[in-house]
Amino acid sequence: PSHTTDTRFNNYSEIELFNQKYPIDSCTNITPRITSKLNKQLHNKRGHPLFLTRQRIQNYFYNNFIKSSGNPLFAVFDNISPIVTPYQNFDSLLFPHDHPGRLATDTYYINSKHLLRSHITAHDEELIKMGFNAFLSVGDVFRRDEIDFSHYPAFHQLDGLRLFSEQELFHGIKDPTGLKLFENGNRTNDKQDKHTVDASKLVEFDLKHVLVGITQKLFGKDIKYRWVDCYFPFTHPSWELEIFYENEWMEVLGCGVLEQAIAINAGAGNKVGWAFGIGLDRLAMIQYHIPDIRLLWSEDRRFLDQFNVDNPETKIVYKPISKYMCRQTDISFWITDSFVSSDFYDLVRSVGGDNIERVALIDIYSDVKTARTSHCYTITFQHMERVISVEEVKEIHNHIALLAEQQLGVQIR
Ligand code: FA5
Ligand code: MG
Secondary structure, eight states: OGGGGSOOSTTOSEEEETTEEEEOOTTOOOOHHHHTTTTTOGGGSTTOHHHHHHHHHHHHHHHHOBOTTSSBSSEEEOOOOSEEOHHHHTGGGTOOTTOGGGSTTTSOEEETTEEEOSSGGGGHHHHHHTTOSEEEEEEEEEOOOOOBTTBOSEEEEEEEEEEEOHHHHHTTOSOOTTOOSBOSOOOOSSOOTTBOHHHHHHHHHHHHHHHHHHHHHHHOTTOOEEEEEEEETTEEEEEEEEEEETTEEEEEEEEEEEOHHHHHHTTOTTOEEEEEEEEHHHHHHHHHTOOOGGGGGOOOHHHHGGGOOSOTTSOOOOOOOOSSOOEEEEEEEEOOTTOOHHHHHHHHHHHHGGGEEEEEEEEEEEETTTTEEEEEEEEEEOOSSSOOOHHHHHHHHHHHHHHIIIIIOOEEO
8 A cells, every 4th residue: 555655764773753762673664754743733733623523522521520529520631642562552452462453564663662552542551550430532543554535544532431330330220239340250242251241231331321422412413323343352342333424334433341351450450441432533524524534634724724713612614625726926015094904805805706715914014214004915816626827816916906006095015
């Protein structure tokens, strides 16, 4: 696939990432193109569709789960370094030694000792060890996947994990006598050997209830969804949630009952829990009707400006941006006392129509001697259906300049 043509760190003996030097060895397969994504942190970028989606999910937890102290039940981690060890990414989560996920064909290795996490679940053990019983972790993850409209080698996940003590899990039940979390039983399709059926079913019920709640918050009560049985090394039983979107079932998350060995290793063996992992990129695409995952990496203001809101619950209807080349011209003029920018914007739109993508004030200059002020605007020309020629741009630009002088009384510089 496409990444085989990436330039490697061939002529280096070490790579510096986040001010830390990593020696290159035979496992190294990360590329400059991938490391260039490390500082982007789109999930933390105000007004980005990934940030908005993450905030909506986070608010769901803030609104629905409050401790008696009044604080949110779920702690949120959004700034953990994506550089992890193979132990964190795989072993701590019970990946078998021959699991294909470990292969260098699937995972970006910095060297034999460090890699770019392939899922945010890599932090679960350390967070449980730190004593957290309920948390969300958000971050960028990296996989050597194909690139197409819904796959990209860097994407974003939001994971959640919750542990229950016996008292917490059974507390809503009228007569909890005889109910236990643990037994020495058999592993079946429905439960782990150490879990009772009651415990496993209650954890499953709570997990699915939470995830359906999020789905309905994001997509409305009428959204069609289904649970599909699946396998993860770190949960059993495990499911994927699919939602029906544009006549297709689309997988949006994986989840399950946490493997008890993980809780035990992390020092929480007296509790049972659930875990889930959501792909934020696809959720954002569905919510805002963004047709291509690559747009999420766009620095194009025409894209980003559409999501520039403070309240993540704001309804945003994404307006596709043209794939055709844009052209820009600058226009500067001395303004009059009564001049307002919005009059100029209207004039540009009425002259240029659909050929105008945007107009932006880029500079204001005051001449002290003559006591005059000048504005400079950049006009971006672009059409949704075709390329605009240089001649057309010139013609429209000149027409705008002429009418601005005649109608707004400005003086072109
Ligand atoms: C996982 O990564 C598990 N860690 C999720 C999990 C956590 C399961 C906790 C159980 C408990 P998976 O590989 O299926 O699972 O990825 C999770 C989600 O990430 C997918 O549902 C999908 O929405 C998204 N995803 C996966 N690969 C890509 C990709 N290349 N580009 C964009 N999104 C992707
Ligand atoms: Mg999957």
